[in-house]
Amino acid sequence: MAGFFKIAIRNFLNSPTTDPYPFGETFTPENYRGIIDYTPELCIGCNTCEYVCPSGAIRVREKEDGSGISFSFWLNTCSHCGNCGYYCPTDAVFNSNDFHTARHQSEKFIPTIDDGISYVQCSNCKQKMKRPVEALLARAYEEITEEVRHQTSLCPECRRMKRFERM
Amino acid sequence: MFSKYATKSPWLYRINTGSCNGCDVELATTALIPRFDVERLGCKYTGSPKHADIVLVTGPVTVRSENYLIRMLNEIPDPRVIVAIGICPISGGIYRDSYSIRGPLDKHVEVDVNVSGCPVRPQSILDGVAQAIGIWKDKIKQFHEA
Numbered sequence: 001m002a003g004f005f006k007i008a009i010r011n012f013l014n015s016p017t018t019d020p021y022p023f024g025e026t027f028t029p030e031n032y033r034g035i036i037d038y039t040p041e042l043c044i045g046c047n048t049c050e051y052v053c054p055s056g057a058i059r060v061r062e063k064e065d066g067s068g069i070s071f072s073f074w075l076n077t078c079s080h081c082g083n084c085g086y087y088c089p090t091d092a093v094f095n096s097n098d099f100h101t102a103r104h105q106s107e108k109f110i111p112t113i114d115d116g117i118s119y120v121q122c123s124n125c126k127q128k129m130k131r132p133v134e135a136l137l138a139r140a141y142e143e144i145t146e147e148v149r150h151q152t153s154l155c156p157e158c159r160r161m162k163r164f165e166r167m
Numbered sequence: 168m169f170s171k172y173a174t175k176s177p178w179l180y181r182i183n184t185g186s187c188n189g190c191d192v193e194l195a196t197t198a199l200i201p202r203f204d205v206e207r208l209g210c211k212y213t214g215s216p217k218h219a220d221i222v223l224v225t226g227p228v229t230v231r232s233e234n235y236l237i238r239m240l241n242e243i244p245d246p247r248v249i250v251a252i253g254i255c256p257i258s259g260g261i262y263r264d265s266y267s268i269r270g271p272l273d274k275h276v277e278v279d280v281n282v283s284g285c286p287v288r289p290q291s292i293l294d295g296v297a298q299a300i301g302i303w304k305d306k307i308k309q310f311h312e313a
């Protein structure tokens with residue numbers, strides 16, 4: 001009986017346990033996997049995220065006008081599993097902390113992210129190609145020399161020819 | 168006589184159309200745990216579809232549950248607000264394109280609010296219910312004017 005009173009008095013003195021949300025702020029854990037965020041500057045258009053997504057929420061396609069690669073994300077089928085962020089080689093896509101997923105029906109088919117990257121031109125033949133991304137270069141080379149810079153400005157075809165000439 | 172007060176206290180009704188139980192656990196959490204306490208918004212869970220004002224649907228509408236869902240929806244009076252909880256009823260989610268799925272939910276009934284997530288966070292459910300209450304008030308107003 002004494003134990004019961006102890007708990008009752010303690011609970012009486014404590015502040016309410018109810019989370020003030022939606023009338024106030026709420027707590028979101030650091031690692032909470034919320035809505036996907038995307039950084040086009042880091043993306044290399046490799047399609048990995050689309051391939052590993054279990055619910056088909058991500059679509060990476062060549063743009064219709066051929067000027068680059070589009071990235072679109074449909075929130076309403078994302079299971080917040082975190083696969084895309086885990087497998088993305090440059091961390092261009094990741095789970096943000098945002099949990100505000102309640103939307104009106106009229107917004108159902110609007111993609112949450114509709115972005116993409118543009119192609120760059122090969123410095124030799126002016127062919128369109130995917131651009132080099134610093135984050136990936138830093139992982140591939142110990143030191144990024146002038147030579148490496150020059151190589152990355154070439155399309156795969158020209159690079160092959162240049163290497164062949166050097167041999 | 169009571170219609171003025173009725174707009175302040177919608178009753179929630181829950182339909183499970185074959186969900187994995189993840190979203191149902193989150194719904195129960197939202198309702199029963201003092202930490203989230205959906206009754207602060209003025210609503211209350213009811214056990215009967217005939218009393219329902221806001222209907223929370225979970226699950227991808229499986230072949231087995233389809234008939235029950237339609238029968239249940241026929242019993243719910245207008246005006247009502249349908250809220251799809253979780254990616255299952257919205258788009259089929261991870262069960263999309265399965266042979267045993269007759270979803271998504273908006274094929275069977277007019278949905279008003281979609282709360283995506285797998286499972287949905289209780290805070291997001293509160294968001295969704297708050298939006299649904301707004302829509303419900305509009306619907307009640309239109310209903311009385313008509």
Ligand code: SF4
Nearest residue numbers: 043044046047049088
């Ligand atoms: S977001 Fe990442 S995984 Fe997806 S295409 Fe871009 S670089 Fe590849």
Ligand code: SF4
Nearest residue numbers: 053078079081082084
């Ligand atoms: S979190 Fe999972 S379901 Fe969502 S987009 Fe990424 S891979 Fe797809």
Ligand code: SF4
Nearest residue numbers: 186189190253255285
């Ligand atoms: S949305 Fe995810 S957690 Fe909710 S019922 Fe469907 S599979 Fe389960």
